[in-house]
Amino acid sequence: MTFSGEFLAFILLALVAISGGVLLLNLTKVVHMVVALVFTFISIAGIYILLSAEFLAVVQVLIYSGAISIIMLFGIMLTKHNDEEEATAKGGKWRKAFLLLGVLAFGAVFYAGIYNLDFGSTPVALHENNAEQIGISLFSDYVIPFELMSVLLLVAFVGAIVLSKKDEEKEGEKE
Incomplete structure (x- = not known):
């Protein structure tokens, strides 16, 4: 099995998008969450470029990475919030273990579902x-x-x- 540069770029961009989403859910400070969301948006724009959808990639960067993130930051600045972290260590280790088990199970089911999937190969010209x-x-x-x-x-x-x-x-x- 040979790996092309496009495949490696997709894997890298997908990993950045997934890690940005995971960080978005696990970080405690709202500003850090917005930064993780920006990384996710930018990596999705890279995936659009790999799919030859340059217009969508530019829109993704301008609208989502730029405008939506700025609006979220304005929302943070205009509202009151406490930066104090609440200590909720109740069932922390078991919760993380079940979360890891759930993620691994989802990944296994997803992999099994697409492993031998065949869409057929029809020649398609990219949109000009x-x-x-x-x-x-x-x-x-x-x-x-x-x-x-x-x-x-x-x-x-x-x-x-x-x-x-x-x-x-x-x-x-x-x-």
Whole structure:
């Protein structure tokens, strides 16, 4: 069995995506969770590049790694949270053992399911000018949903600011 550079790049990117997801679930500080999420998003963009979907990779980096992560950081800054870690060591070793057993069982079932899977091989030409085709479709067929989504995001952002300002005003009245 020979390993190509594309296969090794996929394995590396998949491992980074999985580790980012695991770190996201296991870290305690919210800012560290967002950084782990950014690593996951960027590795998924790399996988898109391996699939010759360059437009999706750029959108993944711009929208998810950039905008969504920044919005999450703004949400963290605008809300109150305690950085104190609560010590919950109740059943810690057993919980980790069962978690490891569950992950290994899932991996074994997943591997068994795809080991001899055959999709058949049909020659497929990669899309040429896929970014141009997506742009034409987006701004001709889907222009109304595109604009409605931008208005919805704007309303959500303004609503978040208004809600955070109301909390600050209530605190000012209490003092």
